[in-house]
Amino acid sequence: MILRLEKVNTFYGLGHILHDLSLGVGEGEVVALLGRNGAGKTTTLRTVAGLAAPRSGRVLYKERDIAGMEAHRVSRLGIALVPETREIFSYLTVKENLQIAERRGSRWPMEKVLETFATLKERLAHKGRELSGGEQEMLAIARALMTGPDLLLLDEPSQGLAPLVVNTVMETMRELKRERVSMLLVEQNAEMALALADRVYVIDHGSAVFEGTPDALRSAEGIMSAYLGVGTV
Numbered sequence: 001m002i003l004r005l006e007k008v009n010t011f012y013g014l015g016h017i018l019h020d021l022s023l024g025v026g027e028g029e030v031v032a033l034l035g036r037n038g039a040g041k042t043t044t045l046r047t048v049a050g051l052a053a054p055r056s057g058r059v060l061y062k063e064r065d066i067a068g069m070e071a072h073r074v075s076r077l078g079i080a081l082v083p084e085t086r087e088i089f090s091y092l093t094v095k096e097n098l099q100i101a102e103r104r105g106s107r108w109p110m111e112k113v114l115e116t117f118a119t120l121k122e123r124l125a126h127k128g129r130e131l132s133g134g135e136q137e138m139l140a141i142a143r144a145l146m147t148g149p150d151l152l153l154l155d156e157p158s159q160g161l162a163p164l165v166v167n168t169v170m171e172t173m174r175e176l177k178r179e180r181v182s183m184l185l186v187e188q189n190a191e192m193a194l195a196l197a198d199r200v201y202v203i204d205h206g207s208a209v210f211e212g213t214p215d216a217l218r219s220a221e222g223i224m225s226a227y228l229g230v231g232t233v
């Protein structure tokens with residue numbers, strides 16, 4: 001396992017958000033984290049990325065406990081977060097947005113990133129704010145890759161995108177999967193997540209209520225309807 005959360009408890013002020021949450025991501029594995037709005041999915045990613053410090057529990061990354069470590073140090077260890085808000089620099093060009101994240105020795109140098117994200121290659125001189133939602137999401141993922149992460153955390157990459165564009169983003173993520181990038185993928189779009197993931201967790205009120213393969217989840221109708229609001233996928 002490249003990442004293992006053990007009985008993690010995270011609070012925002014007095015609000016107890018993650019309750020003894022345990023989950024894991026294997027090397028090269030794509031793990032989906034599903035659950036309804038407010039279940040604690042973003043908080044889970046923020047806890048791993050060092051943006052929220054857990055009050056108790058362990059966050060083991062490559063067997064080392066990084067719970068409470070500062071975000072910039074977590075990033076340097078090889079964990080990259082693609083936040084829900086994407087955080088593209090509007091007034092910088094695509095190329096500049098990518099260069100900012102460039103790291104020496106990254107196994108994802110600029111040429112390789114642009115090979116994978118062909119649409120960005122055609123947009124290198126465009127400003128961030130000139131990109132479509134889909135292109136901005138691609139840029140956010142591409143920028144995260146530039147740092148050469150061993151673990152990619154993705155927060156609702158399909159959010160706000162038209163179905164056709166979701167397919168393009170998904171294709172790119174399939175390619176990253178083939179490159180054996182380990183991913184923890186948060187999604188509201190269960191269909192997309194289940195199509196990509198090797199394993200799935202469903203969380204509710206900050207605890208895991210299901211763990212298994214996408215097929216196992218598809219046949220767990222009770223879980224699907226209670227926590228994901230879907231009959232069948």
Ligand SMILES: Nc1ncnc2c1ncn2[C@@H]1O[C@H](COP(=O)(O)OP(=O)(O)O)[C@@H](O)[C@H]1O
Nearest residue numbers: 012015017035036037038039040041042043044
């Ligand atoms: N910065 C914050 N301060 C206080 N409460 C927060 C903050 N961010 C999120 N929460 C609360 O934590 C809970 C989980 O939020 P979040 O992790 O964003 O859920 P999800 O991503 O699954 O929709 C929600 O009840 C939300 O209102």
Ligand SMILES: [Mg+2]
Nearest residue numbers: 041042043084
């Ligand atoms: Mg969220």
